[in-house]
Amino acid sequence: xxxxxxxxxxxxxxxxxxxxxxxxxxxxxxWLGDRxxxxxxxxxxxxxDAQEDWSFxxxxxxxxxxxxGFFAIEGLRATVDDDPAARWxxxxxxxxxxxxxxxxxxxIDGVLHLLVQAKMEPGxxxxxxxxxxxxxxxxxxxxxxxxxxxxxVEHFTAEHRDTLVDVLQSEHGSWFYQKANRNMVVETTAxxxxxxxxxWLTVGQLGELLRHDNVVNMDARSILACLGAATTPDPELxxxxxxxxxxxxxxxxxxxxxxxGGWVREADRITRPDGRFFRVETVRVEAGxxxxxxxxxxxxxxxxxxxxxxxxxRAPAGPQVxxxxxxxxxxxxxVELGPTVQCQPDSHPVPPPFLAAVLGAAPDRICYEAVHAExxxxxxxxxxxxLFVEAPDDVAAAEPPPGFRWVAPERLxxxxxxxxxxxxxxxxxxxxLTTGAAEVW
Amino acid sequence: xxxxxxxxxxxxxxxxxxxxxxxxxxxxxxWLGDRxxxxxxxxxxxxxDAQEDWSFxxxxxxxxxxxxGFFAIEGLRATVDDDPAARWxxxxxxxxxxxxxxxxxxxIDGVLHLLVQAKMEPGxxxxxxxxxxxxxxxxxxxxxxxxxxxxxVEHFTAEHRDTLVDVLQSEHGSWFYQKANRNMVVETTAxxxxxxxxxWLTVGQLGELLRHDNVVNMDARSILACLGAATTPDPELxxxxxxxxxxxxxxxxxxxxxxxGGWVREADRITRPDGRFFRVETVRVEAGxxxxxxxxxxxxxxxxxxxxxxxxxRAPAGPQVxxxxxxxxxxxxxVELGPTVQCQPDSHPVPPPFLAAVLGAAPDRICYEAVHAExxxxxxxxxxxxLFVEAPDDVAAAEPPPGFRWVAPERLxxxxxxxxxxxxxxxxxxxxLTTGAAEVW
Numbered sequence: 001x002x003x004x005x006x007x008x009x010x011x012x013x014x015x016x017x018x019x020x021x022x023x024x025x026x027x028x029x030x031w032l033g034d035r036x037x038x039x040x041x042x043x044x045x046x047x048x049d050a051q052e053d054w055s056f057x058x059x060x061x062x063x064x065x066x067x068x069g070f071f072a073i074e075g076l077r078a079t080v081d082d083d084p085a086a087r088w089x090x091x092x093x094x095x096x097x098x099x100x101x102x103x104x105x106x107x108i109d110g111v112l113h114l115l116v117q118a119k120m121e122p123g124x125x126x127x128x129x130x131x132x133x134x135x136x137x138x139x140x141x142x143x144x145x146x147x148x149x150x151x152x153v154e155h156f157t158a159e160h161r162d163t164l165v166d167v168l169q170s171e172h173g174s175w176f177y178q179k180a181n182r183n184m185v186v187e188t189t190a191x192x193x194x195x196x197x198x199x200w201l202t203v204g205q206l207g208e209l210l211r212h213d214n215v216v217n218m219d220a221r222s223i224l225a226c227l228g229a230a231t232t233p234d235p236e237l238x239x240x241x242x243x244x245x246x247x248x249x250x251x252x253x254x255x256x257x258x259x260x261g262g263w264v265r266e267a268d269r270i271t272r273p274d275g276r277f278f279r280v281e282t283v284r285v286e287a288g289x290x291x292x293x294x295x296x297x298x299x300x301x302x303x304x305x306x307x308x309x310x311x312x313x314r315a316p317a318g319p320q321v322x323x324x325x326x327x328x329x330x331x332x333x334x335v336e337l338g339p340t341v342q343c344q345p346d347s348h349p350v351p352p353p354f355l356a357a358v359l360g361a362a363p364d365r366i367c368y369e370a371v372h373a374e375x376x377x378x379x380x381x382x383x384x385x386x387l388f389v390e391a392p393d394d395v396a397a398a399e400p401p402p403g404f405r406w407v408a409p410e411r412l413x414x415x416x417x418x419x420x421x422x423x424x425x426x427x428x429x430x431x432x433l434t435t436g437a438a439e440v441w
Numbered sequence: 442x443x444x445x446x447x448x449x450x451x452x453x454x455x456x457x458x459x460x461x462x463x464x465x466x467x468x469x470x471x472w473l474g475d476r477x478x479x480x481x482x483x484x485x486x487x488x489x490d491a492q493e494d495w496s497f498x499x500x501x502x503x504x505x506x507x508x509x510g511f512f513a514i515e516g517l518r519a520t521v522d523d524d525p526a527a528r529w530x531x532x533x534x535x536x537x538x539x540x541x542x543x544x545x546x547x548x549i550d551g552v553l554h555l556l557v558q559a560k561m562e563p564g565x566x567x568x569x570x571x572x573x574x575x576x577x578x579x580x581x582x583x584x585x586x587x588x589x590x591x592x593x594v595e596h597f598t599a600e601h602r603d604t605l606v607d608v609l610q611s612e613h614g615s616w617f618y619q620k621a622n623r624n625m626v627v628e629t630t631a632x633x634x635x636x637x638x639x640x641w642l643t644v645g646q647l648g649e650l651l652r653h654d655n656v657v658n659m660d661a662r663s664i665l666a667c668l669g670a671a672t673t674p675d676p677e678l679x680x681x682x683x684x685x686x687x688x689x690x691x692x693x694x695x696x697x698x699x700x701x702g703g704w705v706r707e708a709d710r711i712t713r714p715d716g717r718f719f720r721v722e723t724v725r726v727e728a729g730x731x732x733x734x735x736x737x738x739x740x741x742x743x744x745x746x747x748x749x750x751x752x753x754x755r756a757p758a759g760p761q762v763x764x765x766x767x768x769x770x771x772x773x774x775x776v777e778l779g780p781t782v783q784c785q786p787d788s789h790p791v792p793p794p795f796l797a798a799v800l801g802a803a804p805d806r807i808c809y810e811a812v813h814a815e816x817x818x819x820x821x822x823x824x825x826x827x828l829f830v831e832a833p834d835d836v837a838a839a840e841p842p843p844g845f846r847w848v849a850p851e852r853l854x855x856x857x858x859x860x861x862x863x864x865x866x867x868x869x870x871x872x873x874l875t876t877g878a879a880e881v882w
Contacts, residue, residue, distance in 0.1 A: 003673065098687045166680040168687070168774075182687050232444065233671045233858050239607040246539045246609070246623050332773050333609075333860070417674050418859055419774070 017204035061258025071095035078329035097138035121376025173328025207435030225427035228413025244325035304346035306384030313396035368438030458645035476559035502699025512536035519770035538579035562817025614769025648876030666868035669854025685766035745787035747825030754837035806831040809879030
């Protein structure tokens with residue numbers, strides 16, 4: 001299939017918004033509510049000394065699973081731009097293995113449908129959200145924790161498969177150390193019945209659902225962002241990224257969690273005395289339909305709700321978003337492009353650039369707004385308001401400050417054919433464009 | 442200027458092979474020999490206890506410059522694919538700062554010319570080779586070592602410049618820890634006189650010179666490789682790279698040089714008792730026209746000559762080369778594409794795949810062969826035979842083994858618009874194609 005054919009099929013699926021071949025969009029929310037109620041999920045924090053299977057390493061203080069699998073919480077020391085004032089230490093999630101985030105695709109009645117799962121993750125607001133068909137760490141599908149096999153994973157690991165998307169994308173550089181997951185869309189022509197926790201939805205239905213708070217999970221959003229068309233690279237954009245990566249400097253060092261300065265371990269949390277950013281806690285999870293029926297695990301819990309927003313403007317060649325060249329401690333390549341604003345406002349005594357323009361925007365300048373949470377398998381209630389906001393006229397007319405650049409959104413989407421260019425928060429916003437949840441003119 | 446225009450200008454410059462606007466190609470070798478003779482360069486190894494400005498850190502044993510700048514030699518522990526047998530320790534060059542490798546371009550008489558320098562680097566065979574206009578570490582152009590300013594660097598750091606190439610590319614993953622340099626081509630319309638150590642040459646002249654041993658240095662080759670046309674990405678190629686990056690695993694840890702197992706520090710070298718791979722040594726350099734007139738520095742000196750070769754075949758759609766998905770300890774993204782064969786044969790008791798096909802090729806199947814050295818500022822006499830070799834018929838007809846893939850060379854060139862895809866040895870071979878030094882049918 002040619003790239004143009006695929007782009008047209010995705011566009012056609014994105015136009016189908018109120019119903020798919022299987023289910024009306026309005027009924028998906030009811031189904032999701034039903035899945036939430038019927039499974040008796042319970043998540044509650046436990047003190048560290050009551051956690052099962054996880055423990056602090058006696059030498060390093062790192063928090064690890066006894067299998068050595070899953071992930072670990074270690075320490076990170078980071079310095080940005082050789083600036084002593086931009087030097088910090090923090091707990092960081094380390095999960096060097098590459099997981100699969102996969103959406104299974106199928107042509108039903110001439111329209112591309114994607115198989116989504118109503119999946120419980122302990123950190124999700126509401127616990128159950130729409131997730132990709134497969135969301136599997138390597139430990140998961142190698143069954144390190146002796147759970148059930150991952151349903152549908154064989155479509156993504158088959159040697160001969162019809163791949164539409166397959167790219168390694170970074171995850172939260174402020175919380176993960178150099179984490180990447182494989183974002184995949186694989187098409188099948190086989191008769192694949194949807195298990196009761198799964199539904200076939202069109203791209204447009206997912207777009208409609210992205211207008212609701214806390215319905216489509218981060219992994220699904222990340223994959224949907226990667227459905228943009230491949231184009232020849234924009235040299236000026238690539239040159240600018242090179243210049244930013246050369247201008248900025250990021251030095252990091254993994255350190256033992258017990259040596260992280262500025263954080264304290266209490267009975268049930270690792271936290272900062274000044275209360276900023278996030279805390280580490282362990283929860284006990286009871287689940288009906290997950291791989292194992294009950295388990296403990298640590299989560300990062302941000303202390304404030306975040307704001308992730310692209311400012312937009314009309315340029316002669318079409319709409320543009322204001323991308324920020326961000327340095328995050330866990331990035332592999334120093335800089336990735338993020339939204340114009342990405343922060344927890346209450347954790348920043350000095351507001352970052354453009355935050356006021358976003359928070360102060362008149363309602364008629366807000367093109368899109370919804371609350372979405374980051375991955376519920378690692379982050380607890382990590383909600384952010386995601387927005388597209390029409391830039392104030394003076395901002396739209398001015399040369400952006402260093403580290404910011406106006407970019408056509410389809411140029412950012414095209415970068416997603418490669419990894420390490422567009423961060424996970426920007427991908428949530430781009431997913432709103434590929435699915436038609438948001439329209440910037 | 443459109444990408445198509447640039448590609449046509451490069452192609453036109455590549456056709457101009459026997460003379461440029463300034464100098465006949467045949468005379469460049471004489472000029473280079475003249476520069477070698479007239480400057481009185483001397484390089485000689487010194488014992489570590491006689492080295493000036495460099496010393497072993499008393500705690501870590503790392504070999505460092507007293508300024509803290511330039512680079513350092515530390516230790517690396519690496520494990521590939523969780524395989525205890527593929528676990529090793531080694532000295533590694535660490536230079537986190539990003540340097541500029543820049544070629545200045547100029548239209549002369551309607552043909553694109555590039556300004557190359559006859560530059561001495563202490564590790565070069567023959568000492569003086571053709572180098573980019575600018576080859577500057579950050580320490581260089583910030584003048585950490587109080588040397589002369591870097592000639593022509595202002596063209597590459599100017600805020601408003603006409604950039605043709607600007608991309609971060611990796612360097613030797615077996616010797617450097619996650620090193621990247623900025624490969625740049627910047628065009629000027631100003632009247633830029635060539636200093637006596639510099640000459641304006643066409644792309645085709647550089648191609649002719651690449652047929653000679655040890656004339657065009659590694660940095661120039663790396664930039665020349667990046668002159669390929671940008672195209673829409675080839676999804677199948679990118680998906681394969683993603684799969685290789687997910688299939689392979691690379692775990693690395695920086696360790697103190699003094700803790701590196703299997704290597705011993707003698708009076709004048711750090712070496713392996715089994716004599717394999719390379720040794721670390723320090724040299725004293727005397728130079729006439731370099732930034733400072735004399736200095737000491739460590740170099741990595743490979744103990745054997747290497748072989749870097751692409752096997753080629755005719756496919757229905759055009760010529761292809763057999764790319765290898767290589768895992769090297771210093772890569773940021775686990776896997777980059779390298780030549781079919783890349784090794785020091787004498788350091789490998791078990792020959793790597795396809796080495797026999799390269800070494801045993803009949804002369805009429807060798808499309809290109811020359812000896813080139815790796816960067817003479819860090820490596821001493823690090824020579825490899827670089828070859829394109831027509832694959833044996835059975836190899837050309839068979840499905841390649843895991844980790845190898847037939848790729849059109851222009852597809853590899855297109856990947857060079859991004860970093861971390863194509864390693865520095867493959868770039869030398871691709872430079873032979875962009876400049877017309879080699880033709881694979």
